[in-house]
Amino acid sequence: MNKQCGNSRIAGCSFSVHPMSDHFIQHIMDSLKEVDTSKVWLHTDDVTTTIRGRMEHVFDVTKAILLTVSKSGVHVAFQGTYSIGCPGDSAGDVYMAETSERANEPSIHSIQQPIAAKFSLYPMGGGNYMDTIYQQIDHMKENGVNVSPAHYSTRLDGDTHQIFNGLESVFRETEQSGSSHTVMTVTVSANSPSTKGNEA
Template structure:
């Protein structure tokens, strides 16, 4: 395998969703059926689901999968690793010529769902990114997202749409700032029975 990324700039996310219910498999399968994944390469195994393609479609699909489970009211956790510029990531290029239209956004934008999230960003291979990160965090605050520091991460509390938009913006702008390989880890909790201010 060649240790380069080519010019396609394939983005991807390897993620798991965990509905806290006895019939968790049904929740996951129903969500995967409801979400339009035709603009991404997607594969599910016994550990994770991986989606790859244009950045906007990767975020569109992962947000929609989380929302379709969360809208049922069940407590659900999402853990994902987003990546772009991974050396050797060359298959799946066929999805890079898709249009910018997000197939799941018309449904997702109508689902109001507060979540708590934590993310960590790892720019690799250079780039002037710290000012970019701070600007995007400020933009999230202006959208009504509560931003607080946490050990090894940044915590976000707010509406799912605002948080995923902010996460995509900071991911996209970090890459644009010159990071040749960018990784972002994200953990999201929806409908948790815990008090929202209990951050222990």
């Protein structure tokens, strides 16, 4: 196995969606059917779903799945680990030839869904990234996202589109700053009945 950080720039996300409903299986299966995953490599097992391909399509699909489940009004939690430059990541190369046009954006752009999220970023393999992270966080604030510190993470409250756009920008700019392998963990709560903390 190749143990060097990859240079094909395949991005990926291994994620789980947890609808707090007796019909959670139906919610998950319906979202996977409704969301266009044709531009990413996809595999689902009994623990997570993993998608891989161009960065914009990885974020497009994960955002679309979250919005598709949450638009029903059910409380849903999303947990994802995004990665780019993972050593040995090559089986999804075929999807790197896809065009940059996002398959799901036309059908989901009008869905308004407030969420609360926490993310942590782990640039590995070098890079001058701290100023980049701060700049992107400031940009999120300018676009209406409420940003606050949390233990081992940064909390974001606001609209799903604004937050996912911000997460993608942080991830992309960190990778472009010279980090040969970048990992980002994201936890999201939508439609939570809880009023604790800064829930949007």
